[in-house]
Amino acid sequence: MAVSSAAVQPRPSILSRSLSLLADSRNALGFGFMLPAAALLLVFLTYPLGLGIWLGFTDARIGRPGIFIGIENYQYLSDDAVFWLSVFNTLLYTISASILKFALGLWLALILNQNLPFKSFFRAIVLLPWVVPTVLSAIAFWWIYDSQFSILSWALMEMGLIDHRINFLGDPVNARASVIAANIWRGIPFVAITLLAGLQTIPQSLYEAATLDGASRWQLFRFVTLPLLTPIIAITMTFSVLFTFTDFQLIYVLTRGGPVNATHLMATLSFQRGISGGQLGEGAAIAVAMIPFLLAAILFSYFGLQRRKWQQGGGD
């Protein structure tokens, strides 16, 4: 490889020598290489994060900077039934959707891991709900859930299972179930494909050895697949929980928090109060109130992962 080098040139000037010294220093070069990413993230991520926490302590409105009012926003929210309803909704939404997404996603991953004809075709198809913009698929669900012309109602009525149309989005209980179902629909592919990737790293010989030892199919799953899959399950479900907890798009399209706030999540309430209502301070306070939950979710999965590693006798 013919590579010209500063080091072999005769009598390099002070400038070029210090430049090449700089280029050889891992720290200086590392700093330079990190600069673009760090600048973008510090300005548009770290600073807004701090600004958001600050805004939560002010009475800022759109077009007015606002002054420091201490924890007044939080005091107000703690007496606000709608806020607590949104917290409840968010937890319900996150927990039920995540559990079902995990169960169905794992099932689908196990199926796709079998020796199937057109394997890559099925994998590609299964990914579709995740690839398509959420808002656009949510609009399709909006039409599927239409109160008058819902295809689901029609199909169930044709089959004679129900005798009147289901009011999918107009009734609190139905609306919650409907948005959770739509979220699961969108979330399954991500869980399935990531777990499938994990399943493929498990050596087939382990299954053969266990089978020779007389393990049943359930035992194969319980004592070979599951332990080896745990680290990936932890990562996948952390992401899944985080994204479900902070979900905004699906609710905004399908119900905008209605009926009677039954499907308001913290993110949609924050948008409604902060942007639509113009109360930036209050909206920011609601957003900040999500942070403890997010931290809890991250720590939970992190320590869950650690414990598993230790159980398997692996190092840290």
Next chain:
Amino acid sequence: MATIKKTKRPELDEGGMGYLQSLPRRVVTVYLPLLVFVIVLLFPFYWMTITAIKPNHEMTDYANFNPFWVVHPTFEHIRYLLLDTSYPGWLLNTIIISTAATFLSLLAAVFAAYAIERLRFSGARQVGLAIFLAYLVPPSILFIPLSVMVFNLGLYDTPFALILTYPTFLVPFCTWLLMGYFRSIPFELEECALIDGASRWQILTKIVLPLSVPGLISAGIFAFTLSWNEFIYALTFIQSSENKTVPVGVLTELVRSDVYEWGALMAGALIGSLPVVVLYSFFVEHYVSSMTGAVKE
């Protein structure tokens, strides 16, 4: 050089112990559930497509027309969407914004990932962890302070508001993915180059980057898709109709009062989904393997 290209992982599940299962059993445990999954996962797309080409009188007349089929397909909704609404403009906006944000993020991410993974400057591990944590910060808690910033910087209602804010979730993601990819390139190659007198810059541009083209492609596709699908920033930072992106435009401009034009809505959703679907269908194998690389720590 071909030898050190990432070799395709041998398909460990090829066949496996599947032969131990009888066909009827496989039908019940594998094919039937798979069929149900595929039908449920694909139905909304089918419904989207069929609605987009269904004339209005058929759309709501379930008594005379089977809703699962279309008797007189029409391109009326698509024509209306493309000629009588601002849809083409939104498509163009989305393409410009997604492309710009992707390039910006990839550029920043390549350098960051290389520095963290290979330069190993002091504190590289901590920076890597910080980048990972940055990915966990959701847009839902950033959009209010960012809207204040965007307004104060005079970027409100311009494409730059989105081009500059999308990297907040693209850079951490791409960096993380590329770190995994760079890790798979043998150290020895770089050491050889160093002995031959190559500078760090030459190593990056002549050795590492050419070898990581597949990683760059998947990071680029991911970033493009994520920007294409982004909603909350686009909804908050853009006001005028002509600056909107496809997801926001379809939702806010095509839904007028009580009359839902479902045909046009579905056509808008369908056409807005096509670019990312086409991108993925070309690179899906890439995608699955790079996902494995990123996940397998």
